[in-house]
Amino acid sequence: MSLLWTLLVLVAALAVVAPLTRVLGRNTGWPLAGLYLASWVAFLPAIREVLGGGETTWSVPWVPELGVDLAFRADGLGVVFGSIALLIGAVVLVYATRYLEPGRQLGFYLVMALFTVSMVGLVLADDLILLFICWELTSLASFLLIAQGGRYGELASMRTLLITFVGGLTMIPAIMLIIVLTGTTSVTEALAHPVWTTNPGLTALVAVLVAIAAMTKSAQFPFHLWLPDAMAASTPVSAYLHAAAVVKAGIFLLMRFSPAFHDTLVWNVLLLVVGLWTALLGGRVALQQTDLKKLMAYSTVSQLGLIVATIGIGTEYALTAAVLHTIAHAMFKSGLFMMVGVVDHATHTRDLRRLPQLYRQMPWSFAVVVLGTASMAGVPPMLGFISKESMLAAMRQAPGEAWAGWAALVVMAAGAVLTFAYSVRIVFGGFVDGRDPRPVHGTTPGLFLPAALPIVVSVPLAFAVGLLDLPVGRAVKAALPHLEPETHLYLWHGFTVELLVTALVIAAGVAVILRRHQLQPAFERTILPFDGVGVIERLHVLSRALGVRANRPVEADYATRHAAAIIATFTLVIGAGLLAVIPSMPPVTPGLSQPIDAVLLLLITASVVMVVAARSRLAATVSLSAVGILATVQIIALGAPDVGLTQLLVEALTIIVIMLVLQKLPLTFGSPTRLIRSSSLLLALAAGVVFGGATWVLTGRRERSPVAQWYLTEGPEYAGADNIVNVILVEFRALDTLGELTVLGMAGVAIVAVLSSVKDRYLEPEHEDDLPEPRLRAGGTTAERAIREAWPNLVPLQLVLRVTGPLLLLISFVLFMRGHNAPGGGFIAALVASAAIGLIYLSTSRDRRIGPARLPLYLIGGGVAFAILTGIVGLVAADSFLEPIYGYVFTEHVSTSMLFDLGVFAAVVGLITVAFNLLGSTPRPAPGESTGLRVDEAVEGALFSRPESVTRERQPRVNASTTHILDGAPPRELGR
């Protein structure tokens, strides 16, 4: 229960941040810090339990099917790290109340609260999935906090996110492997599983993955560069996250997984080598820094390297040293970060070159900083001295040969020298050697006291370090559960090798102090021409260039490139498949070809060549219609009268629509380049061979199919009709026809939609070539009228229309009614009716709209709706959608499929009328003047305009005995 309360208080803190900041502004830190302390107080029973030797747990099932629980366990590690997070968090929040600018500061407090919840959840988590979620939440929270640091903060936060998420990415397979290997998601059970001793290969793999994840969080080489980068965040953030929390999460992870990996050689070597190298690298680069905060960052990197190396040793003594140094580091580093903030507030700079001489003007700060850096450098009798000594001693227990331990000791000693050197730089460079005459403002106690607190508390703790025996001991027990550690920490260990080493380090350090001015240039010499941030930026640029390169094949705007790729792939695949399949195909059925096929082949080839080669658009259109007619003949020759009729009528209507469109386009096609021509030709020939070959190989090699047999013999009795194709269309496969209707409808609506949304185009051509003026008779004569005006040329057609119009409609009706028993049906009837409409359209002297404006859309919608309604009748009456119901009307056998056909009729007529109206109806501008009518205006005009003036009604229509051409009076025409 104690764990539950601890977490609940923190979640409550998260919830109250928003209202509190509204009321208190930056002082929200006070109540929040109080809440953190309350949470720690709630944690105390668990702490007492753990120190007494037991453990506290609390869990509820979370995803029972996967065995995942919301499980929390407090053991030594949880107690130590949790207390660090809560207590130092409280101090930093109090500090923040004075450090931050006055204002709401909602972002800061909210994300800090979120961060604390996830950090405490992380250290208490007993379920691998929960652990991972809290891990990622800490990454996210640190990203958010860094991103609040202004423009540079945004860039830096992205780099931090990138690196910490790399850690998350290595953690996922690690966790998955652990779950698979051990069969449980509980951390304690998984770590105690015998697989870690029986399967060295997988153990090594998981160990490496976990180590990498921890190294990204704890800023080890090569992932260390996010930590100095993150200094763009405000100082309280750095004091908390980068001293006590985020970076300690990585350390925590390493210790948490030590029970499984502490004697895996790969783990030991990896951590030791990387840790020591990072310690040296961090220390060396720290010496170069002039920004105090960046210096602190690199020193954190270096100190973490030492801790990581110590954990890598893996013995009880080493882990004790690591835990102790973790505690010491958290205290002095957070304090030092906060002191940097104090200096910053007092002098408004953090740059060592610009600081005045501070030790006289800020004596208390100077004292605290000296104490803190002394602890960092390992000077007795500070807490840092004890922990550093332990670490040096632990180095000698390195696994492997005896010289490995001594080598590690020497390297760590070098690291200690560097630590001392940059500590000197902080103290002397920051407080003693400054020469800048800028003014120093006073320090508020509210800022100074919390900053000094951790460091000041650590001083007497060094003398009473025995107090830490029990917590550290329990933590080591948690990390190495198979041992019973007896931890005794004390200040004086006697004259040991470590003490000698420390003495040498201090001696070297004193020499550095004395010679610091001479050594300065050597320190500040740049080692490498680039730095980590530059590396990441370079990687970023490279991956973007790679992305652009990868996109290039598909970024083309025009369709040819994409179509060519598809067709080429198709050709290759089908061609290869055909070659593979040919040997095993049955023989060709005899009698497939007739002589007429050969004639048609020749004619079609000629027409196709003409379509392809035509430069003039008109010639291409005529050739296309020739192909269409020949296709009709071929279809009829194949025994499909319905299809042939449909094809003929569709051909006619298509050509009319093409002509409507062509009048708005240039006279000729552009000619393609030679490359396009030859490559298209090649691909086209290949595609043609493959298509034709596929047809030859894959069809015509069987007897009549059973389905066809059934349709031909049983179909007519079933439906009571003789035209089997029509019966299939409207009865057996009526749903397909309904789908086709919908496509028609959508095409019509889409045409309206596109045209009414195009706002920057004009439908009529911009530029009329000046046509040569023929020499004409005087004005007013029939000859002149014949050339200049359109209507006289159309009078014959209008006369024809008066006769054939009704005839066509009659034929359409007959075709509709007889569809069931002879070639005909809804489609063909609709196409004939559309042909009649087309004829009307062609007979007008100007493009006029046929019928009311919205009629076509109503026809389409009504047709589709009516067809669906018919289907529902079938559903209701016979339990199946679109089932036809048969009946007798005046001894004539009818069925509801005829109603379905009616819907088809309406939709097709609607589509064709849409096409004619919208593609045609733009008022022709007078020569020499452009109306500037935009496309969408034309559509709206066609849809919504009123009919023209009524005076036209008075004019007579064309009939057999009128004299329009002689009189010069235009007749009345159909359409609006």
Add this chain to the structure above:
Amino acid sequence: MILAMTVGVLAAGGVYLLLQRSMVRAVFGIGLLSHAANFVLLAAGVSAWRAEPLANRTDAAVAADPLPQAFVLTAIVITLAVTVYMLMLAVLGNNDDTHRMPNTGESHDE
């Protein structure tokens, strides 16, 4: 099988036109390809039997397969709708992709 050669010729012409830059040419190419596809469907009905599938007029033993005919009929009508739509798209630009340069009033004949 001569029908297969017809299919091949139509497909070759259709693909060639489809790969051209002018949209109207692409529409013509799709038209040719749809003719080819229709013939493939009809060939699937084994063109050895070519009598019309009308029950009161022809013998069921020599009648053509009615099912591919129904499919082709549907296909032809859908092609009509799609062709009209594409032609509408083609007309929305004045120069039909014949020129890369912006329209500067130059003539479109090359």
